[in-house]
Amino acid sequence: MSTFLGMPAAPPRAPYGAGNLRGDRSFPKAAHDELRNDQLRRNLGKATHTIRAKRLAVTGELPDWERLRDAGSALKTATMNRLPDLLEELERKVTERGGTVHWARDAVEANALVTELIEATGSREVIKVKSMATQEIGLNEHLESRGITPYETDLAELIVQLAHDKPSHILVPAIHRNRDEIREIFLKEIPGVDPELDAVPAHLAAAARAYLREKFMTTKVAVSGANFGVAETGTLAVVESEGNGRMCLTLPETLITVMGIEKVIPRYQDLEVFLQLLPRSSTGERMNPYTSMWTGTTPGDGPQDFHLVLLDNGRTAALADSVGREALNCIRCSACLNVCPVYERAGGHAYGSTYPGPIGAVLTPQLAGMHAAKDDPNSSLPYASSLCGACFDACPVKIDIPSLLVELRHQKTEESGTTAEKLAMKAAAGVMKRPKVYTAAQNAARLGRVAGGRSGTISHLPPPFNGWSESRDTPVPPRHTFRSWLASDEGTAALRDAAAEGARQRAAAPETPDTPEEDR
Amino acid sequence: MRIGLFATCLGDTLFPDAVKATALLLTRLGHEVVFPPEQTCCGQMHVNTGYQREPVPLVRGFAEQFGDASIEAVVMPSGSCAGSVRHQHEIVAARYGDAALRSGVATVKEKTYELSELLVDVLGVTDVGAYFPHRVTYHPTCHSLRMLRVGEKPLRLLRAVEDIDLVELPEADSCCGFGGTFAVKNADTSTAMLHDKVGHITATGADICAAGDSSCLMHIGGGLSRIRSGTRTLHLAQILAATRTAPYVPTEAVR
Numbered sequence: 001m002s003t004f005l006g007m008p009a010a011p012p013r014a015p016y017g018a019g020n021l022r023g024d025r026s027f028p029k030a031a032h033d034e035l036r037n038d039q040l041r042r043n044l045g046k047a048t049h050t051i052r053a054k055r056l057a058v059t060g061e062l063p064d065w066e067r068l069r070d071a072g073s074a075l076k077t078a079t080m081n082r083l084p085d086l087l088e089e090l091e092r093k094v095t096e097r098g099g100t101v102h103w104a105r106d107a108v109e110a111n112a113l114v115t116e117l118i119e120a121t122g123s124r125e126v127i128k129v130k131s132m133a134t135q136e137i138g139l140n141e142h143l144e145s146r147g148i149t150p151y152e153t154d155l156a157e158l159i160v161q162l163a164h165d166k167p168s169h170i171l172v173p174a175i176h177r178n179r180d181e182i183r184e185i186f187l188k189e190i191p192g193v194d195p196e197l198d199a200v201p202a203h204l205a206a207a208a209r210a211y212l213r214e215k216f217m218t219t220k221v222a223v224s225g226a227n228f229g230v231a232e233t234g235t236l237a238v239v240e241s242e243g244n245g246r247m248c249l250t251l252p253e254t255l256i257t258v259m260g261i262e263k264v265i266p267r268y269q270d271l272e273v274f275l276q277l278l279p280r281s282s283t284g285e286r287m288n289p290y291t292s293m294w295t296g297t298t299p300g301d302g303p304q305d306f307h308l309v310l311l312d313n314g315r316t317a318a319l320a321d322s323v324g325r326e327a328l329n330c331i332r333c334s335a336c337l338n339v340c341p342v343y344e345r346a347g348g349h350a351y352g353s354t355y356p357g358p359i360g361a362v363l364t365p366q367l368a369g370m371h372a373a374k375d376d377p378n379s380s381l382p383y384a385s386s387l388c389g390a391c392f393d394a395c396p397v398k399i400d401i402p403s404l405l406v407e408l409r410h411q412k413t414e415e416s417g418t419t420a421e422k423l424a425m426k427a428a429a430g431v432m433k434r435p436k437v438y439t440a441a442q443n444a445a446r447l448g449r450v451a452g453g454r455s456g457t458i459s460h461l462p463p464p465f466n467g468w469s470e471s472r473d474t475p476v477p478p479r480h481t482f483r484s485w486l487a488s489d490e491g492t493a494a495l496r497d498a499a500a501e502g503a504r505q506r507a508a509a510p511e512t513p514d515t516p517e518e519d520r
Numbered sequence: 521m522r523i524g525l526f527a528t529c530l531g532d533t534l535f536p537d538a539v540k541a542t543a544l545l546l547t548r549l550g551h552e553v554v555f556p557p558e559q560t561c562c563g564q565m566h567v568n569t570g571y572q573r574e575p576v577p578l579v580r581g582f583a584e585q586f587g588d589a590s591i592e593a594v595v596m597p598s599g600s601c602a603g604s605v606r607h608q609h610e611i612v613a614a615r616y617g618d619a620a621l622r623s624g625v626a627t628v629k630e631k632t633y634e635l636s637e638l639l640v641d642v643l644g645v646t647d648v649g650a651y652f653p654h655r656v657t658y659h660p661t662c663h664s665l666r667m668l669r670v671g672e673k674p675l676r677l678l679r680a681v682e683d684i685d686l687v688e689l690p691e692a693d694s695c696c697g698f699g700g701t702f703a704v705k706n707a708d709t710s711t712a713m714l715h716d717k718v719g720h721i722t723a724t725g726a727d728i729c730a731a732g733d734s735s736c737l738m739h740i741g742g743g744l745s746r747i748r749s750g751t752r753t754l755h756l757a758q759i760l761a762a763t764r765t766a767p768y769v770p771t772e773a774v775r
Contacts, residue, residue: 028709031708035708341695345709386695389666390695406611410571413570425574426574433560433578435560438561467703468703468707468742472703472711472742472743473745474738478535482536485540499548501763501766505548
């Protein structure tokens with residue numbers, strides 16, 4: 001028996017089985033299939049390359065870009081260090097200005113709260129601003145189960161919704177669809193659409209506009225997320241490109257905003273930093289077309305009934321992790337997705353979560369855990385990276401994603417008990433820490449030369465290395481290790497010759513040290 | 521200068537020519553190369569796969585073997601192993617080590633360099649007197665580029681090589697897909713990345729794809745060999761070690 005005298009309980013993760021923070025299979029299995037989707041591969045390759053170039057152009061033109069990143073990082077870290085105070089300040093300010101604040105521990109509570117609020121208005125329809133938080137909690141699915149129809153109004157989210165599909169990118173949720181597919185979806189799913197509709201992007205947009213305009217004019221309730229919530233003033237902010245969000249935020253009678261608790265920022269002035277970082281990192285634009293901000297309610301102007309739902313859903317659990325909490329600094333720009341070689345090939349659906357890509361691989365396991373089920377798909381996410389580091393370089397708030405991935409891998413192995421991999425790692429370390437055993441193992445490895453035959457390469461390896469050998473040859477171990485060469489007469493002679501040649505070269509050319517400075 | 525050479529487990533066992541070249545190059549430049557015989561592995565594979573307890577003896581071993589003050593610098597022909605020593609050993613030591621280990625790790629990391637850093641930053645040389653009359657393209661490797669920030673140093677060294685035909689690699693800074701156990705655990709995604717890298721390399725028409733890390737080269741070379749591309753991989757050190765009197769001679773046919 002162990003003694004627990006008031007040991008603190010860990011904050012809860014997002015509950016298992018609710019929301020969209022867990023796929024139904026591991027990343028390697030899902031990626032195996034996604035990689036065969038050539039439309040996806042073409043779209044992603046083209047889109048990510050285009051947006052990379054745009055982002056580099058608009059971040060490179062700012063002389064203080066690196067200092068802006070530092071400021072964004074510092075502001076977010078400072079926010080997380082006093083999150084409870086800031087949230088209470090936000091609640092106070094929103095309430096003072098005529099809004100109502102609700103607290104939701106998880107997806108289940110948030111969905112129930114939002115449903116109740118909609119039902120109280122008597123409306124059976126809601127229009128929606130593009131929002132990651134409501135995707136995360138699976139609000140649309142929940143509303144539909146309660147007989148309420150949600151209409152996504154962001155064009156890409158609308159495409160995804162009409163296709164009964166899931167988003168595959170934080171910013172560009174329908175990145176996996178092309179215009180011909182979109183035309184088909186519209187023809188099938190938009191009531192009364194022109195049957196002659198072609199696949200010209202402007203015509204597709206016009207069809208969506210006609211459909212949405214009617215919803216804007218007739219729907220009395222809107223649901224949104226928030227990019228920022230300012231504690232100092234109680235102001236909420238949404239940035240977008242299309243203006244459909246602005247319609248939702250201004251036309252209905254009731255507005256319900258679901259905001260992750262990490263979206264709070266201390267001061268109004270902090271927007272100055274984030275409104276530079278976000279659009280440049282996100283769409284590669286200097287400024288996004290629409291920035292909507294509202295504070296409580298204003299008589300005669302905009303929604304007269306405003307509710308803010310503050311969502312935890314595993315965020316406090318992430319905050320409790322001294323290393324992992326850095327992931328909460330994310331401002332959902334998706335720059336890391338766009339530079340990630342793994343995301344570029346496998347696509348967003350392979351991650352099984354609302355949050356794909358590098359940030360998703362660190363955020364999802366922290367919000368929803370990695371061990372809620374046997375072979376939890378989330379436990380494969382920290383390994384869905386070659387640790388190339390491109391994400392860290394692109395992140396506008398300097399989240400060290402590669403280090404977080406390594407940290408989560410450690411947490412995964414610590415919680416996994418004894419596995420074949422762990423035994424192999426222990427065995428490898430056992431050999432490596434004893435130089436004599438290591439040398440013996442090196443000698444034994446040379447027996448592998450037989451496997452190479454006359455070509456000197458191995459083309460087939462047994463599991464778990466068969467995936468490797470499907471597309472890569474492996475050289476057989478060479479005749480001599482470095483250390484045996486070094487100890488040999490051949491090695492001694494080669495080093496002596498090299499020293500002699502160096503001496504000759506230096507004697508022939510008078511000393512002209514080329515320092516790094518001169519060379520630049 | 522008295523330079524400690526860390527061969528890396530991969531270099532010592534599977535790619536000794538790259539380590540030999542490192543030793544020969546530094547010797548030719550007039551330095552004393554010491555090889556602590558107890559050395560084995562830096563533990564990078566363990567840490568990157570999620571195991572931080574198991575490599576503690578490896579981290580301790582590295583700090584002890586190279587901690588001696590008579591060793592003025594430590595060099596290894598691998599950007600990722602140098603990255604592990606500089607960025608991961610202190611994480612392991614902080615979590616599972618004692619005060620002595622933390623202090624040992626902090627001391628040795630300050631004098632640990634990847635080859636191009638040692639040459640350009642510490643030894644102040646870019647023209648190492650090499651001769652290499654072949655068409656070469658250079659893959660910068662992720663950990664050298666983004667973990668160590670070696671920048672243009674390897675290219676500056678290559679540009680100074682006599683008679684080299686150095687051609688630019690398109691999308692050079694994108695990962696080849698190796699990532700250690702990533703290539704085993706996520707072999708499909710890794711293969712997709714490798715395919716693009718191999719395509720860019722063969723498009724240059726280079727005889728040789730060079731890099732500063734034998735692990736990335738093992739991956740790229742494995743892909744080039746599988747499609748019978750006729751392009752081989754070679755460590756940066758082997759190009760820099762080649763001279764008119766001791767030119768580069770392929771030890772085996774291109775795989």
